[in-house]
Amino acid sequence: MSINENYSIKSGIYNKGEINLERIIESVKKSPEIKKAGSIHTFTGIVRESSVNGKPVINMKIDAYNELANISINKICENLKKENGIIDIKIIHLKGDFNLSEDLVYVVVASGHRKEGFKVISKAVDMYKKELAVWKKEIFSDGTSKWIH
């Protein structure tokens, strides 16, 4: 994805290091309707030190089908923007190789009131996890690894 100097950041798949949360929030604050917002909500998905079954994780790899994932991300954002009180929403999923605690995903929602924002950011996370053509591989401390499905 590309980023221009006017902070017009598009939702989508980005390579690790291409973007950070601060720049996404700045972009949301440039939304034409931002003066109607009373809150900005953010979600950051990061690399956890253990898999769901407790196996120690040391690194993570994220692969993505950019074109397809970008179509899905835009659909999710378009649908959620129609929800009551939602001013803007951005979903950014990173791809590449990640260390523990590094950022993987950002969801930023601007809403008129906080309750609307909390509700929609939770929905957005559920939706991207289910719908995006993105895959993660956990690399374990014992030298093995596994793609998660």
Added chain:
Amino acid sequence: MIIEILYFAEIKEITKKERERFQISESNLKALLNVLFEKYELKNIIWDEKSQKIHNLISVVINNQVIQKKDPLFINLNDGDTIAFLLPVSGG
């Protein structure tokens, strides 16, 4: 007919490529899979021996559109189509 396949996740690791073009003589997915399985050890991931169909966990994508047909084996392909076989997703 030339068809391009995009590879992701485990499938990319097996082929060691992001994308690849194949020449096929018949214009359907079955012909493409035959060529693919001859070249790479992918049959156990993509193919369900029991039902003799593409595994129901695999999503078939043609030109960035997910195919909804339950059995897409004999779906018609066109020269220049881009195909992907996707395993279930797992966002971060």
